[in-house]
Amino acid sequence: MAASAAVRSAVSLTQRFVRVSPDCSICPLYRLNACTGAIDGFTAPNRRLRTSIGVCQSADSSSPEEDERVVNVVFIDRSGQRIPVEARVGDNALHLAHKHGIELEGACEASLACSTCHVYVSSKHYEKLPEPEER
Amino acid sequence: EWSLCVCVCVCGPGVRGLSSSSGPRVCIVGGGPAGFYTAQQLLKNTAVDIYERLPVPFGLVRFGVAPDHPEVKNVINTFTQTGQHERCSFHGNVNVGKDVTIDELRQAYHAVVLSYGAEGNRSMGIPGEGLPGVFSAKDFVGWYNGLPSNKELHPDLSFETAVILGQGNVALDVARILLAPVEMLKETDITQNALEALAGSKVRRVLIVGRRGPLQIACTIKELREMVNLPNTRADMLPADFEGIAEALKDLPRPRKRLTELMMKAVKEGGDDKAEKCWGFRFFRSPVEVLAGADGKRATGIRLALNKLEGSGESARAEVTGQLEDVDCGLIISSIGYKSIPIDPAVPFDPRRAIVPNEMGRVQDTAGLYCSGWVKRGPTGVIATTMNDSFDTARVLIQDMEAGKLDLSVNKPGAQAITALLQTRGVRAVLFSQWEKINAAEEKRGKSLGKAREKLLDVDEMLKIAWS
Numbered sequence: 001m002a003a004s005a006a007v008r009s010a011v012s013l014t015q016r017f018v019r020v021s022p023d024c025s026i027c028p029l030y031r032l033n034a035c036t037g038a039i040d041g042f043t044a045p046n047r048r049l050r051t052s053i054g055v056c057q058s059a060d061s062s063s064p065e066e067d068e069r070v071v072n073v074v075f076i077d078r079s080g081q082r083i084p085v086e087a088r089v090g091d092n093a094l095h096l097a098h099k100h101g102i103e104l105e106g107a108c109e110a111s112l113a114c115s116t117c118h119v120y121v122s123s124k125h126y127e128k129l130p131e132p133e134e135r
Numbered sequence: 136e137w138s139l140c141v142c143v144c145v146c147g148p149g150v151r152g153l154s155s156s157s158g159p160r161v162c163i164v165g166g167g168p169a170g171f172y173t174a175q176q177l178l179k180n181t182a183v184d185i186y187e188r189l190p191v192p193f194g195l196v197r198f199g200v201a202p203d204h205p206e207v208k209n210v211i212n213t214f215t216q217t218g219q220h221e222r223c224s225f226h227g228n229v230n231v232g233k234d235v236t237i238d239e240l241r242q243a244y245h246a247v248v249l250s251y252g253a254e255g256n257r258s259m260g261i262p263g264e265g266l267p268g269v270f271s272a273k274d275f276v277g278w279y280n281g282l283p284s285n286k287e288l289h290p291d292l293s294f295e296t297a298v299i300l301g302q303g304n305v306a307l308d309v310a311r312i313l314l315a316p317v318e319m320l321k322e323t324d325i326t327q328n329a330l331e332a333l334a335g336s337k338v339r340r341v342l343i344v345g346r347r348g349p350l351q352i353a354c355t356i357k358e359l360r361e362m363v364n365l366p367n368t369r370a371d372m373l374p375a376d377f378e379g380i381a382e383a384l385k386d387l388p389r390p391r392k393r394l395t396e397l398m399m400k401a402v403k404e405g406g407d408d409k410a411e412k413c414w415g416f417r418f419f420r421s422p423v424e425v426l427a428g429a430d431g432k433r434a435t436g437i438r439l440a441l442n443k444l445e446g447s448g449e450s451a452r453a454e455v456t457g458q459l460e461d462v463d464c465g466l467i468i469s470s471i472g473y474k475s476i477p478i479d480p481a482v483p484f485d486p487r488r489a490i491v492p493n494e495m496g497r498v499q500d501t502a503g504l505y506c507s508g509w510v511k512r513g514p515t516g517v518i519a520t521t522m523n524d525s526f527d528t529a530r531v532l533i534q535d536m537e538a539g540k541l542d543l544s545v546n547k548p549g550a551q552a553i554t555a556l557l558q559t560r561g562v563r564a565v566l567f568s569q570w571e572k573i574n575a576a577e578e579k580r581g582k583s584l585g586k587a588r589e590k591l592l593d594v595d596e597m598l599k600i601a602w603s
Contacts, residue, residue, distance in 0.1 A: 107213065107518050111206035113357075116519040134360060134397055 075102050093119070159536060160549040162186060162244045164231045164478070165251035167194020169508020171214040172522045173248050174223055176529030180536065182222045184244070184550045186235075189283070190227045190565040190597040191573060192218065194252060196518070198282045201308040202323035203315065205587065210518060218567040224550055227565035228598065234562045235553060237479040241503055243552045245541050246532055249482065249491055249498070249506040250525070253473035253514040259300065263425025264469075267291070268434035272305045272470030279312060279329035281590035286328075291433075292336035294465020298437050300422050301470030302345040304517075307358040309468055310341045314368050314412050324587040338466060340371070341414045346421045346453040348444050349380050349398055350387070355517075356394045362414060363397065369406030371415035377402055419443065420460065421453065425467060436463045473514035488513065496528035503541055505532050569601035576600050 075083040075097060085100045087093075094117045097104040108114040121129070159181040163170045166187030174183045191197065193211055200207045218225050229235065231251070240247045256271040258264060270290060277285035297313055299306045312320070317334045325333075345352060363370065381399065384392055398416070406413075419442040426436035439460045442453035475491070477484040483499050485492045490513055491506045498504040507528035508521050516524075535541055554564065565573075573591060580589035591597050 105522060107210035107522065108206045109209040109212065111209060113204065113206035114210070114518055116522055132393075134356075134393075134400075 075100070077102060158182060159246075159541075159543050160184070160244045160547045161246045161248065161532070162240055162549070162553075163248045163250050164237075164240070165194065165249065165508070165510075166192040166225060166227065167250065167252050167508070168196055168210065168214075168518055168521050169250035169252065169510075169525050170194070170248075171217050172525035173250055173507045173529050175213070175217045176526050177248075177532065178217065178220050178222050180533050181245075182224075182549065184224045184226060184553075185218075186229045186231050186240075186553075187225065187227045188230045190594060190601055191570055192225060192227060192567075198277055198280045199305075200280075201276075201312060202279065202325035203311070203319060205323065207518065218570075223567075225565075225567040225570065226550065226553075227570060227601075228594075229557065229562060229564050232478040234557055234560060237481045237504070239556060240553065243548050243550075245536075245543055245545075245547050246503045246505060248528060248532065249478065249504070249510055250508045251475075251478055251510055253475040253489070253509045255474040255476045255489075256469070257472040257474050259422050259469050259471065261422055261424050263427060263434065266425055266427055266434045267432070268294075268465055269425055269467045269469070272299070272301065272309050272468050273473055275309055275468050276305065279325050279333075281324075281326045281592055283592055283594050286326075286592040290332070290466065292332055292338050292466065295337060296340045296342065296462070296464040297338050297466035297468065298462055298464045299341065299343045299468045299470055301353075301472070302343055302416065303353040303470060303472075304355060304358050306343050306468075306470035307354045307362060309470060310343055310414055311358070311361055311365065313338050313341055314365055314414055316366055319366075322586055324581065324590060326590055326592065327584065327586075328592075339412045342417050342462065342464075343414065344417045344420050344422070344439065346419070346442055347451055348418050349377055349395060349416070350383065350391065350447070351449065351451055352394070352398070352416070354394075356390070356397060359394060359397055359401075363401050363406075365412075365414070367407075367410050368412040368414060369408065369410040370401040371405075371413040372398075372402045373415070373417065374402060376416070376418040419453065421455075422469075423459070426461065433465075434467050435465060436461055437467055473509070475510045475514065496524075496531045497535070563602070565598065565601045572603065573597050573600050 069089050071087045071089060071091070073085050073087050073093075073096065075085065077083065083100060083102060085096060087096050092110060094104060094106045094110050098106075105116045106114075107116040110117070161177055161181050162184040163174055163177075164186050166185050166189075170185050170187070171193070174185055177183050185192070187194075193214060196208055196210060196214070217223055231237065231240065237247065256273040258271075263269070268291060270288070274285050274288060275290065278288040278290065292313075297310075299309055312325075312333070313336070315333075317330065320330055320333065362368075377399065380395060384395060384399075387395060417439075420439040421442060422437055423440045424438040425434045426438055427433065428435040439462060441456050441458040441460060443456050445452045445454050474489045476489070477486075482504070483492050483501065484490075491510050492499040493506050493511055496505050496507060496511060498506055505528050507525040509516075511528065512524055536543060557564065574588075577588040577590055580591075581587055591600070
């Protein structure tokens with residue numbers, strides 16, 4: 001499916017910092033022994049939030065409705081560098097990457113015409129998506 | 136008393152490359168997607184010059200992608216950034232192999248990358264193939280896309296039935312352009328003469344013929360979907376061709392399964408009976424002869440041999456049964472593959488596979504010579520495939536630079552030397568900024584016709600505008 005399709009899943013936030021073990025087995029970098037990211041003690045520079053995969057310590061000031069629309073996305077580039085970014089439900093994943101200076105090719109500029117940008121979704125998350133339609 | 140003497144070296148846009156310590160220089164032969172994507176990656180490490188035979192860049196993105204697929208051409212924006220890069224210099228109107236040799240390029244640059252694609256086509260190899268009314272898909276597509284060498288094609292569209300041999304994306308593009316309502320095409324960059332010919336076309340039925348079965352079809356789902364959704368057109372398939380397919384569905388990998396399901400849906404639903412036009416796949420059929428009418432002057436039909444399939448999946452083979460079938464038709468388009476040709480006797484070439492023999496993009500037995508795109512892997516794949524392949528070649532070349540396999544200690548003159556050489560031969564290049572004048576002229580001409588652009592069909596006209 002095209003990376004330019006909207007990021008649909010939302011991550012709910014809690015005040016309590018929760019440590020969650022990420023599922024490295026689905027990551028191609030892990031499989032290629034190319035992962036250089038250290039999960040423990042990871043800090044996001046210039047951000048108020050200390051992040052780990054999928055979990056965010058919310059600031060006191062943001063409202064619950066606003067929080068639900070925030071999605072924490074971690075891009076991992078081919079050198080293994082982890083780039084955490086904040087996104088919103090409905091964001092275009094390719095444009096999000098480009099906004100943060102991440103090198104992702106999109107020959108047709110997100111028109112769903114060419115397949116240069118695409119995502120692999122792990123099977124357990126894939127099951128949660130609606131059936132594709134032929135249109 | 137001290138006086139300070141400052142020597143200032145001014146480099147204007149026209150004097151690129153004259154400094155004595157120039158750094159690595161690489162040139163690319165071919166200004167299509169492979170050339171531009173390879174350049175894009177190389178520019179991070181080296182100056183890059185692109186040589187292209189036509190005055191205009193972009194290759195099949197300009198001349199191959201169908202006019203009703205303008206979003207696919209968005210990649211031109213990326214290529215334009217590459218072409219405008221300060222370390223990149225485009226030289227159109229230069230025929231490598233004729234105006235300048237590969238050896239001359241290798242002397243002027245630290246490395247040369249061959250990205251000149253596949254300008255020939257595979258022939259069916261059957262009697263009657265040369266008769267009027269028979270075209271290669273490459274030429275037919277070139278005709279509606281404004282390739283200068285196809286401007287005099289004048290295909291006769293006054294016959295009811297057209298038969299296309301081959302079932303890849305190019306075959307489906309041709310079928311769709313033949314059957315699409317003119318309203319769908321009139322605002323695109325299709326050439327005006329093709330638009331007018333199609334507006335007056337009597338073609339109402341298009342058969343798309345393949346040697347093997349539905350599970351081996353080479354097109355992708357997007358193109359199939361577009362055929363199914365064509366207005367005023369119904370699908371006309373043979374249920375017999377689909378025996379056993381429904382049962383095989385469950386074991387298919389997902390992309391193949393979705394494609395096959397869409398095809399089965401088209402077979403079942405057929406479409407609007409009142410539709411004036413129809414199209415259909417015909418499977419298990421190979422062309423054996425183009426039939427001429429009583430006067431023998433042009434194609435009036437095609438003789439097909441019926442096959443049976445041995446094996447299954449992607450590696451299934453078509454075997455002859457001895458049965459034959461004749462189909463009346465006045466337009467035959469052979470879409471069985473493009474083919475690369477050798478560019479220069481100094482470059483190794485594999486005539487059987489029609490590619491330049493290479494190991495990961497390094498041309499066999501020839502240090503400093505690389506290849507990317509169709510000339511490296513064969514003429515299949517979409518833009519994404521060529522993109523990844525070009526990035527691979529660029530990576531290998533940069534690795535070789537960093538590993539000392541290319542002697543970068545020697546200064547190479549690059550375009551300065553080649554331009555001087557071409558001048559002695561009466562050849563003048565078209566620079567990227569000059570292509571932009573052609574581009575502006577085409578967009579302006581298009582505007583007055585309500586189209587995205589009206590392509591110039593004549594090389595001399597292109598040059599006149601470029602150098603004006």
